[in-house]
Amino acid sequence: MNYKAQFTGAVMAVAAAMTSTAVLAEPGAWSDEPVRIVVTFPPGGTSDLVARLLAQQLDTGFGQKAVVDNRPGAAGTVAADYVAQQPADGTTLILSNNAPFTISPTRFKSLPYDPIEDFTHVAYIGASAPGLFVQPSSGITTLEAYVAQVKETPMTYGSSGVGSISHILGEAVDAALSVESIHVPYQGSAPAIQDFRAGALDSFYDMVVQNSDMIEDGEAVALAIASPERNPQLPDVPTFREQGYDIVIENWVGLSAPAGLDPALREKIHETVLAVFAKPEVQEKLTDLGITHVAMSSEDYEALVSELIGVWAPLIEAAGIKE
Secondary structure, X not given: OEHHHHHHHHHXXXXXXXXXXXXXXXXXXXXXXXXXXXEOOOOOOHHHHHHHHHHHHHHHHHOOOEEEEEOXXXXXXXXXXXXXXXXXXXXXXXXXXXXXXXXXXXXXXXXXXXXOOOEEEEEEEEEEOEEEEEOHHHOXXXXXXXXXXXXXXXXXXXXXXXXXXXXXXXXXXXXXXXXXXXXXEOOOHHHHHHHHHOOOOOEXXXXXXXXXXXXXXXXXXXXXXXXXXXXXXXXXXXXXHHXXXXXXXXXXXXXXXXXXXXXXXXXXXXXXXHHHHHOHHHHHHHHHOOOEEOOOOHHHHHHHHXXXXXXXXXXXXXXOOOO
16 A cells, blocks of 8 residues: 555656746735635644644735634545636635545535535645554554554544544555554534543544654653655654555645636745745654645645545555545
């Protein structure tokens, strides 16, 4: 299941295809009205934190008022459907991610929107890797011990929702390790982590670097990260691959708008977002979230979203979560 190779290949392919063109717009405010950045999950998760970082930077650095609008539900499709129906005037954007754009097209027999035709994909931001966490009180510190425990007594795991990347990773781990754990879905990672901290869950899947404080404070044990190599920020957390399981999955985030966005406005927003994430202090904050930023054109970002629908399809099929 070398999803990373496919994902990286797709990103690098579009990056290599980019040609040097004149900048069509200068970074800066594009609307006199406050811009809403719709997030598909509740407050506290990676998408929410990225959206709030972007909103704060737009306001303080570029004179563009921006607010975050959390609209969780139905694996991100509630938020995506809402945004697809809004005016294409640059005042409503969505912090796009795997769930509603590259997972849902395969997971659901029908969607109220088309992930390509009903959106203008404006700017790619980057990607991060999730992993598996267990309770410190379990005494489990390796995947080998985890397998032994789950085979003896099935363990619960929390995810950010049915069909989310954390759910798909959980099913992929169960399949690869030949175990059966008990999935407990939430509307976002924050409530799952809250229940984990309260002792209501045996384990959970989420972005590893985002939970570094829990690891350092001894509130959670990170058994493995689904990246091809160890993250330099958490060098003590092993990968699934080095423990004998070729499980490599990453979660991407970007910024998208309703279909029909004027090309000049699209370029204005694109250049402004790129300027935000080119700032060293912003890149440092992304790194703290475990996100690797890659700059690419709007056209290449849209091509990437389309390509990743096909990349995710076999993972969703294998997880058995089609509806």
